[in-house]
Amino acid sequence: MPRVLAAALVLLACAPPTAYEPEATTPALRVVTWNVHDLFDEVDETAPPSDADTVLAPAEVEAKLARVGGVLSRLRADIYILQEVENISLLQRLADGPLAGGGYRAALREGFDPRGIDVGVLSRAPVRWVSHLDDRTPGGSLLWARDLAEIHLDGAPRPVVILAGHFVSRLDPTQDGRRQLQARRARELADELRDTAEHPVVLVAGDLNDVPGSPALGPLLDDGALVDLGSELPQADAWTWSGGGARERIDYALLPREDENLVTRVEVAAGPDVTAASDHRPVVVDLWVDAEPGLSAGTR
Numbered sequence: 001m002p003r004v005l006a007a008a009l010v011l012l013a014c015a016p017p018t019a020y021e022p023e024a025t026t027p028a029l030r031v032v033t034w035n036v037h038d039l040f041d042e043v044d045e046t047a048p049p050s051d052a053d054t055v056l057a058p059a060e061v062e063a064k065l066a067r068v069g070g071v072l073s074r075l076r077a078d079i080y081i082l083q084e085v086e087n088i089s090l091l092q093r094l095a096d097g098p099l100a101g102g103g104y105r106a107a108l109r110e111g112f113d114p115r116g117i118d119v120g121v122l123s124r125a126p127v128r129w130v131s132h133l134d135d136r137t138p139g140g141s142l143l144w145a146r147d148l149a150e151i152h153l154d155g156a157p158r159p160v161v162i163l164a165g166h167f168v169s170r171l172d173p174t175q176d177g178r179r180q181l182q183a184r185r186a187r188e189l190a191d192e193l194r195d196t197a198e199h200p201v202v203l204v205a206g207d208l209n210d211v212p213g214s215p216a217l218g219p220l221l222d223d224g225a226l227v228d229l230g231s232e233l234p235q236a237d238a239w240t241w242s243g244g245g246a247r248e249r250i251d252y253a254l255l256p257r258e259d260e261n262l263v264t265r266v267e268v269a270a271g272p273d274v275t276a277a278s279d280h281r282p283v284v285v286d287l288w289v290d291a292e293p294g295l296s297a298g299t300r
Helices: 003-008 058-075 088-096 173-194 215-221 257-262 272-277
Strands: 028-039 079-085 105-108 118-123 127-130 149-153 160-166 201-207 226-228 241-243 246-248 251-256 263-268 283-288
Touching: 028 058, 028 160, 028 201, 028 251, 058 088, 058 272, 079 088, 079 149, 079 160, 079 201, 088 105, 088 118, 105 127, 118 127, 118 149, 118 160, 160 173, 173 201, 173 215, 173 251, 201 257, 201 283, 215 226, 226 257, 251 257, 251 283, 257 263
Parallel strands: 028 079, 160 201
Antiparallel strands: 028 283, 079 118, 105 118, 127 149, 149 160, 201 251, 226 251, 241 246, 263 283
């Protein structure tokens, strides 16, 4: 990774980041991916009502939205990729509440997760969502419980596509092979998108539910064609999930090596507000998306 980029990799502490309020057409793009941990509402959506749907008291929902929204407001991203969101209504409540006035649009596709959690998007720019919920494993079963969302951003100086995902959990070791199939499919899509005539910037982002070096993430990481942007952060600061006394880096932002010079900043957001909102920490990436492949950010 270039020294200029390495020097720019800093941990985002409690203080607000540098003022960042770009217009929709600016070449500066801030992307945040964050597992917000069980963002549920107060409505039982099962019919008939059952324990399958986590239902919170109205006050608990509002408190959770306020905590999550407070962090999002501080980070000032152009697009948020959020995991563990129950429905689009909750995203809209964030857009209309803590993020009011920011011009965010909500997008979400309901998947098949038994807990009802999905990948959602809040974006300042219009997006086109291509779903991969119909993808199958070689055995014919559904590959994704939560959609691998192929998000095409409109209005950027250069085409941008974000592959936003939430891979299957490690809680069940029998699912390790499925997570590897998910990684292989995400890599396949990233390569296919890069080979199109538009040659977009392709960012793979989300909770991939495994650590660097794991066999399951090998299809994405092993050959180095996709740069793991968080790998240059100090190890003590780079973790994105904590639980049971452990701290691990399982949330990622990956970019083709030929485009790594577009990155001007990579951070893991920290602070008591983050800790109060989720057991994960957000990954923040700033891109300069008007440069040609192989040229550094700001090169004309």
